[in-house]
Amino acid sequence: MDSRLSFVTLVVADLAASRRFYVDGLGWEPALDVPGEVLMFAVADKVVLSLWDEAAAVEEIGPVTRGGTPPVTLAHNVADPARVDEVLGDARRAGAPHVSGATDRSWGGRSGYFADPDGFRWEVAYNPGEIGASVLP
Incomplete structure (x- = not known):
C-alpha cells in the first residue's frame, strides 16, 4: 500500500452550520456541495476534506460518539x-x-x-x- 491520504472526512452534527463557517466565514470554495449530506473541499493536490452530515454518516459507518475534544x-x-x-x-x-x-x-x-x-x-x-x-x- 502506498503511503497516501486521499480524503479526510469529518462527521458533523449540523452541515448547514459547517457550511456557514467554512464557505461563508472562511471563504473556502466547495468542490462538491450536496445539501443535507456532504460538503467537500479540495485542500491539496489530490487531497479532499469532506464534511459529512451525521445522519448520512451513521447510515454507512454506524453510531457516532460525541463529547469532549476530538483526539485529532x-x-x-x-x-x-x-x-x-x-x-x-x-x-x-x-x-x-x-x-x-x-x-x-x-x-x-x-x-x-x-x-x-x-x-x-x-x-x-x-x-x-x-x-x-x-x-x-
Whole structure:
C-alpha cells in the first residue's frame, strides 16, 4: 500500500452550520456541495476534506460518539509567522467558537488553534523546518 491520504472526512452534527463557517466565514470554495449530506473541499493536490452530515454518516459507518475534544488535529501551515495571527483572526471573524492566541513554540515555529462548529481543532502553524516548507504551495 502506498503511503497516501486521499480524503479526510469529518462527521458533523449540523452541515448547514459547517457550511456557514467554512464557505461563508472562511471563504473556502466547495468542490462538491450536496445539501443535507456532504460538503467537500479540495485542500491539496489530490487531497479532499469532506464534511459529512451525521445522519448520512451513521447510515454507512454506524453510531457516532460525541463529547469532549476530538483526539485529532488538522493543520494549516503558512510561510510567515505573522500569517499565523492573521489566519487565527480570520477564524475568529468566521465565528470559530474557540481560538487560542498564537505562541512561539520551543520547536522554533509559531502556532495557535481554532475550533470549527463541531469542535475539530485546526492548528495554524509556521514551521521553519524542511517538513514545514514541504507542505506549502
